Amino acid sequence: MTGSLFDLSGRTALVTGGASGIGREIVQTLAAHNATVVSCDLTVLDEGWLPAARSHSIWGLHCDVADPDQVTRLADRIPSQLRNIDILVNCAGVGGNNVPFGKLSLADWDRVMNVNLRGVFLVTREFHQGMIDRRWGRIINISSQLAYKGGPELAHYCASKAGVVGFTRALSLESAPHNVLVNTIAPGPVETDLLFNHSQDWLDRKKSELPVGRFGTAPEIAATALLLASDAGSFYSGQTLSPNGGDIPL
Ligand SMILES: NC(=O)c1ccc[n+]([C@@H]2O[C@H](COP(=O)([O-])OP(=O)(O)OC[C@H]3O[C@@H](n4cnc5c(N)ncnc54)[C@H](O)[C@@H]3O)[C@@H](O)[C@H]2O)c1
Known part of the structure; x- marks a missing residue:
């Protein structure tokens, strides 16, 4: 395998939730492999080229992925030369606050589902058809191993992330014949906000469940996103890759 398999020259990527944690690392990794990257997040205050960009290859825009109007406007606000998104990484997400099921409110449920699942649908809907028309695309949805493993007091979060896996599998079947590959990354616990x-207590318990004895880091997840975004990942479709320190097999 040569380095060029990971080269993203000529590709444009959109990464949601790109202002922090795993998303920010994916933005930097794709740009380092020569993609032009549009990053959207709630917390992007100054729109335009992100200061972190050494070359003018990273563009930051504000967008709440749970809001259909904002997502539609996002597509219009992307600079015209970057509108043909080749690689979409749906990374924006909120964690579930630990709530025993008997106390889980509709507001808790909706908050998590709206960002983690509805947001994935809304953003994908905006950019999927263009990939189909151009007969090239990669969609990478960030789920969580908790979709498979479950977690006490996290029914809302686990349900949202399991929904992402089902969405990915269904969409991959429609998309792969058009050379649009849709996959999921389901990370184990990763050191982010x-x-x-x-x-x-919860963190200590989580760490003790991990055979490698440590949490993952954002670059370890970004490397998996690079694999799926690049020619190196050209035979993955509808799959879930789980960088998780050996926790549970999917
Ligand atoms: N950190 C972990 O242990 C872990 C494990 C498995 C999966 N994940 C998933 O990875 C993804 C990234 O999480 P992270 O750990 O980097 O957390 P993070 O909090 O550092 O990053 C999440 C980003 O999403 C953005 N965001 C939240 N709501 C948004 C919205 N409505 N619209 C646009 N952007 C929004 C936030 O502003 C933030 O920048 C999430 O989907 C998360 O569920 C994280």
Whole structure:
């Protein structure tokens, strides 16, 4: 396998949730492999070229992926030369606050489902047809191993992430004949703000479940996204890859 298999020259990527954690690392990794990257997030205040970009290859836009109007406007606000999105990484997500099921409110449920599942649908809907028309596309949806493993007090989060897996599998069957490959990454616990929102007890318990004895890092997940985005990943369709430190087999 040569380095060129991972080269993304000429490709344009959109990464949702690209302002922090795993998404930010995916933005940097795709750009480092010569993609032009549009990153959207709730927290992008100054629109335009992101200051972190050494070359003018990373563009940042504000968008709430759960809001259909904002997602439609996002497509219009992407600079015209970048509108043909080749690679979409649906990474924006919110963690579930730990809530015993008996106390799980509709508001908790909707907050998590709206970003983690509805957001994936809305953004994908906006960019999928263009990939089909151009007969080349990669869609990478960030789920979680909790979709498979489950987690006490996290029914809302686990349901949203399991929904992403089902969405991916269904869409991959329609898309692969058009050379649009749709896959999921289901990471185990990764050192980001989302993980560290949990209590120390919860974190200690999680770490003790991991055969490698440590949490993952964002670059370890971004490497999997690069695989799926590049020619190196050209035979993956409808799959779930789970960088998870040996926790559970899917
Ligand atoms: N960190 C982990 O342990 C872990 C494990 C498995 C899966 N994941 C998933 O990875 C993805 C990235 O999470 P992370 O750990 O990097 O967390 P993070 O909190 O660092 O990053 C999430 C990003 O999504 C953005 N976001 C949230 N709601 C949004 C919205 N409505 N519209 C646009 N952007 C929005 C946030 O502003 C933030 O920048 C999430 O989908 C998460 O569920 C994380």
